[in-house]
Structure formats: structure tokens, C-alpha cells
Amino acid sequence: xxxxxxxxxxxxxxxxxxxxxxxxxxxxxxxxxxxxxxxxxxxxxxxxxxxxxxxxxxxxxxxxxxxxxxxxxxxxxxxxxxxxxxxxx
Numbered sequence: 651x652x653x654x655x656x657x658x659x660x661x662x663x664x665x666x667x668x669x670x671x672x673x674x675x676x677x678x679x680x681x682x683x684x685x686x687x688x689x690x691x692x693x694x695x696x697x698x699x700x701x702x703x704x705x706x707x708x709x710x711x712x713x714x715x716x717x718x719x720x721x722x723x724x725x726x727x728x729x730x731x732x733x734x735x736x737x738x739x
Contacts, residue, residue, distance in 0.1 A: 670676060
């Protein structure tokens, strides 16, 4: 008898739970929760885009610095070569 009453209570609890989960109030809660999650996602994506743009700017600036250094080093080598030629004469 105890098993039958536990089964009946479980069925009743499950039925009431399904009714509560599918109620209008519950659906409003789900909609608001989903809307908040979408807003959070949009905020994260905006922040990620800003970080990516900053990283791209930093990368471009670092590349320009290295190009300037390479060019300066190349000019120094050319100057040294011309200095050596004038000394050889």
C-alpha cells in the first residue's frame, strides 16, 4: 500500500510540476531569463570585438616599429658598406 501511495504522490507531483512549468507566469519567467541571457551575450560580444580591435591596433603598431627598425638597420648596413668602399680606395 505504501508503494502505491508513493507512486500516486509521484504522479500527482509530476502532473502539478508540468502544469506549473507550462503556466503563463512560468513562461514569462523563461522569456525574461532568456532575454537577460541574450543581453549578456551581446555585451560579451561587444567587449570581445573591442578587445580584438585593440589587439589589431597593437599588432599593426608593433609591425610598423619592427619595419622601421629593419629599415634603419638596412640603411646602417648600406652606410657601412659605402664607408668600407671609400676606405678601400
